[in-house]
Amino acid sequence: MNAMNFNSSKCLLFMLLCGILAAACEPTVHTNKLYTYTLSGDNTADAYDEAVMVACIQGILNRNTTQLYLLSDTYERPAYWLDTLSASGKWLENKEHTAIATLEELMALAGDQVKGAIIWDPDVPASLNVATTLAGLEDGIVVSPGQADLYLDRWELPIIKDFRGMFTGQETGSKKNDAYRWAIREFLETGRCDPHWLCLYEDAYMTREKGDINYVVTRDWPVRNQSFVYDLSPWGDEAPLDDPDQRLGTDLETYKLMLEAVMKLTKGKQMTEVAGFFSFPKYSNIPGYESKHDPVPTEWETVHLISPYNCYQNTVAHLCFNQSIHAQAAVGELQQGRPELKDPEGGKTYLCFLMADYDSATPLYDFLPKHWNDSARGEIPLAWGINPNLIETYPDVIQYFYDTKSPNDFFTADASAAGYMNPNRIGSAHLPLFIDHNKRFYQRLDMSLSPMVLDWDEPTAAVKDAFTQFSGDGFSTIVIDFHNAGGKLPKPHVWKEMPVMELINSACNFSTPQQTANELSLEIPAPRDGAKPAFYFFRIVWTSPSQVIAALEELRKLRPELDIEVVDPYNFFHLFKSTEG
Structure with missing residues (x-):
């Protein structure tokens, strides 16, 4: 072997050894x-x-x-x-x-x-x-x-x-x-x-x-x-x-x-x-x-x-x-479908319940499984508030809920849309960003409802215009004016085909079925003969479907004169829109 070949062989051997040693120093990653x-x-x-x-x-x-x-x-x-x-x-x-x-x-x-x-x-x-x-x-x-x-x-x-x-x-x-x-x-x-x-x-x-x-x-x-x-x-x-x-x-x-x-x-x-x-x-x-x-x-x-x-x-x-x-679970766009839409009936008292406050990671990860696994889930239509931005944190957890939903379970955004913010506080120059952000997440989770928009005042015209771009099937709000600046709730109305109304907060903290029934009843006035149907959207926080059903039974005993029908959120807003339009 001549010197050149010998040196080349040494170089090759040296490089091979270096490669082996480098590989040995690398942490072993077993993908399975x-x-x-x-x-x-x-x-x-x-x-x-x-x-x-x-x-x-x-x-x-x-x-x-x-x-x-x-x-x-x-x-x-x-x-x-x-x-x-x-x-x-x-x-x-x-x-x-x-x-x-x-x-x-x-x-x-x-x-x-x-x-x-x-x-x-x-x-x-x-x-x-x-x-x-x-x-x-x-x-x-x-x-x-x-x-x-x-x-x-x-x-x-x-x-x-x-x-x-x-x-x-x-x-x-x-x-x-x-x-x-x-x-x-x-x-x-x-x-x-x-x-x-x-x-x-x-x-x-x-x-x-x-x-x-x-x-x-x-x-x-x-x-x-x-x-x-x-x-x-x-x-x-x-x-x-x-x-x-x-x-x-x-x-x-x-x-x-x-x-x-x-x-x-x-x-x-x-x-x-x-x-x-x-x-x-x-x-x-x-x-x-x-x-x-x-x-x-x-x-x-x-x-x-x-x-x-x-x-x-x-x-x-x-x-x-x-x-x-x-966060690394591969989850694409999720589908939840839409219910068959009904026609409004005069004299009805339409109720809808938002199973609320799963807008952040801990309630989604820890609290929701307990209430989701309740044996009564599916007996009545319910809206479940899950903020769609959480798909970046717990996509597999959200997919599990979509995979196991009943025909009576419907997912909406919670506080306030794709994330908890005050929409009235978003600068006008940044509303296009706000729209794009929400569109992306709402589409991914097949959502078109925003039933719990939290703010200090009723939504401005610009904010309502923004929500029509991704939440056209319905918008409701809770307004609390902690700064005493004159904030007030919007009157129920339809804005460019989007229903706008209040999310009623008084019955949110469930104690007993009787207590909750009393709170619900206080929000519902006596019916008027031949009147248009009435609409009440209630927020219920971290409570099981069986408890909501028990409260409904108590409400019917307390208010036998009411012709109550519990509807899903899509029909709730649709019926309101049909009545007002």
Whole structure:
């Protein structure tokens, strides 16, 4: 063998060995395997820290494929959905489940997909959220100082960022706001975060010591999507519980800086989902925590604040396990069909019930299965409010409900359309974006009804025009004027072929069938001889069909003079339109 051939052979052998070694260093991805890891659910700071780390690993592993599914020793819903979606014909049917028992095994699975660690500062609870944002951008895991001491050398993980002592309050007088303003400059103003998502996740201030992981297990979602995570008060007239010495309004100023940065990034080309809810004990008045603002006004103030920035909320999103897995289910446009339309009958009292408040991730994921599996479902026609934008989060869960609906189950949007916003607060220049956004989601879920539009005043002509583009079969609203600006309900009418009316809210909180029947009755006046039919659309929150049926039976006993007919939402609006037209 001459020298040239010998050297060529050595080069070839060297390249082959390098390829083998490189392949050996790559993490092994088994596309037919689904690894599971079970969180203990212990109410300790250590369990909290573990859940933070695991959620980060999950978000990284599930960014481009489905690898890691989390279970819980204390919460059965993740196991319920894993069993349901692994059944014959479901998308996880062919996945082999392999349990991982320890953090060491989990890190071995992740391999070099985890690039390093971010240490958050327990003296600045908000730094947990800043660290989570950075973890998504740098493929890192968020660790407490104690975890850093315990694991980083053992796992040979470099430190990407150490936030200890970094946020002192020098900029704003508030360590919390210093942290978020630094993150806004570093991650939003530079365009590093995906502006389609903001995550309003409660930080560690009063959760870590209790081992409350409600908004920890959700962190796979912002890590996977490289989203900005925050926890701020929408109020400018009182200091929040977690930062009582801040200058009045500092949280709100930071909130607006964040929203302005996101709106600048979107350039009017997309809307932004705010996933998560404000912290009740930090920002509103609940037993044990004094505030001048009650929870419902705080919810409405949050939506009032974010709407002009083309943001919509996916409010209750705690304990939403495995969003980074569920979101990858391949679901196309869904079909629910339409009922045969009826002719109105004089003297009738037409009732329709919106099974409401499945407009956000937790109710869809956790509450709805309980009421959906009620044996009486299908006995009467019901409207089920599911916001269509949730198809981005739990497409397989929504498909399950579509696949198992009865002919008497109909899906509509909930609060307020494809996401919870105040339509009157959307700028006129952005209404075309608002229309396109809603059209896309309504079409995908075969929806054409918006029965629970929440706002501070009756819809403007421009807003009604917008809704005719995607919700032509019906529009109803709840108006609450918390700012005392003269807001009022619309009179029932038909706007360019779209029925417009009120969604009655007084019977929403079910206690007993008798109590609900009394509330329903108070809304229905005595019938008039030969009168046109009457129409009443009621909101019922997180209640089973059997309870609604029991309340109807009580109402018929209470009001025997009424000729009551319960109809589906399509017929309800159609009958109203036929009567008024």
